[in-house]
Amino acid sequence: MESTIVKSVNYNAYFGENHVVKDVNIEIPRNNVIAVMGPSGCGKTTFLRGINRMHELIPGATAKGKILLNGEDVMEMHPIFVRLKIGMVFQRPNPFPNLSIYDNVIAGYKLNGIKLPKAEKDKIVEHSLSRVALWKEVKDSLTKKGSFLSGGQQQRLCIARAVAMEPEVLLFDEPTSALDPISTSTVEELFHELKKNYTLIIVTHNMQQAARVSDRTAFFYMGELVEYDVTKQMFTNPKDTRTQNYITGRFS
């Protein structure tokens, strides 16, 4: 049995009075790819942003319950430490426009005020960019601005930026929805590589993507975690009728 890395216990999230995530209990095994899917407004992104405490950055947003990372409740930890252990990649590629590709990769260290010797920075940059299969493409243009890259490259740069911090978990919020099909498949291939070292939680509204890349899938509907199972099982033999309806395209 694989060990659990993230576990939520009765997790609830609110925007003011609006109850958007309801009593979610989920156990996520280490070095797996977990897809979180569901129709728009089902709370999947809010749940994801709850895991690294990004949810509460929005004014009026609150959360209750526990999210355990290696048994430790992240709700009790300072958000800064949580976010160092749990990296995040967003829907739209967001490299820092004023920084070079090189500086974007080590932006996390810079932001946190950590000064590293040049040799070590070089190592982190090469290592992180190699992890996202971008090193060969950009190694001769590291001093160029990150915004010179294509959308798909920018997104991989953002993944490299998260990877550079050596987190344990990587969260992806619809990471390919702003990308073209070729960039999408490059990023999807990355997931298989990345899960050797990290645990990946990917929010997607693309069912085919969930089926292609994930080991397990969670289906959210109206703020509830309706079903959570091994992906193959979920797509061939869903237990809940709502899951079945969603998978067969009766609502989206």
Add this chain to the structure above:
Amino acid sequence: MATSVNNELLTRPDTTSGRVISSSKLPDEVKGTTRVRRSHRQIRTENVFRRTLTIVGLVMVVLVLGIMITLVVQSMPSIRSLGAAYLWGKTWDPVKDVYGALPFLIGTILTSFLALAISIPFSFSVAIFLGEYYPKGWFSDLLKNTVELIAAVPSVIYGFWGLAVLVPIVRSFESSIGANSIGYGIFSSSLILAVMIIPYAASLGRSMIQMVPANLKEGAYALGATRWEVIRSVILPYTKSGLFAGVLLSLGRALGETMAVTMVIGNTSIMPTSIFSTGNTMASVIANELPEADKTIYNSALIELGLVLFLVTVAINMIGKRVISRFTNE
């Protein structure tokens, strides 16, 4: 429903070419349908309306050009007889017909830049506080309205407050550090100006900071940055040209401010020797001496000061606008 469609048909030429097709040339299908009738008079009204707006606009342009031409024409006697030496002459003595503007140029530059230096920490703090830290809530509303009010208070009120409160404080401060304790002077003027120019840099800075894309900020937060680190490493680099433009607008205001400065600067026409000296700015000397300038050359020398001030503030405003538009187009 039919009405609105036909109205759109009728008025469409305005929106594309900026003019209405004259009524006699209206093609039949545009004149109306069985359900909608537009009279030729209505279309003529539209023409009158457009002409009125154009004329009003032209009047504004002519007015500003007129001011500039007046300044140039009226300062010609001074420009002709004094030449460029006017700008670096150190002595201003109308009795002996000696006109050197340097003391006022120095006075203006000293008060404005000192005021800028004092006000920037405040205006940037307000901009960051309102733009990023607490954009909503009763305290931000209070602060925002107060800062906007600073710009709305008539400058004679600042001058009065300067006379009544600031000058005595500055005087005791000066005597405590052993400077000549007058109270009036460049330092007092800079303090007053610093307060008056805060809103310009603050409100422009605030709107620039609010324009920083949320996904950039979130990207930094997700890497474990604190709020201060996000402000320092993401927001400030992203908005630096906008903040600079705000500072320029503040500077333009400081250079031209007249009333409050005239009331507290001490109005002496000698070269200032320190920031605690009394002095005059270009604006304050004009306000003080123009009513009693009976000789043509005296009058003209003062107006030439006005011309210099006008050109400098116009240049600063134009640079500021350029920076803003470049920033917002990026």
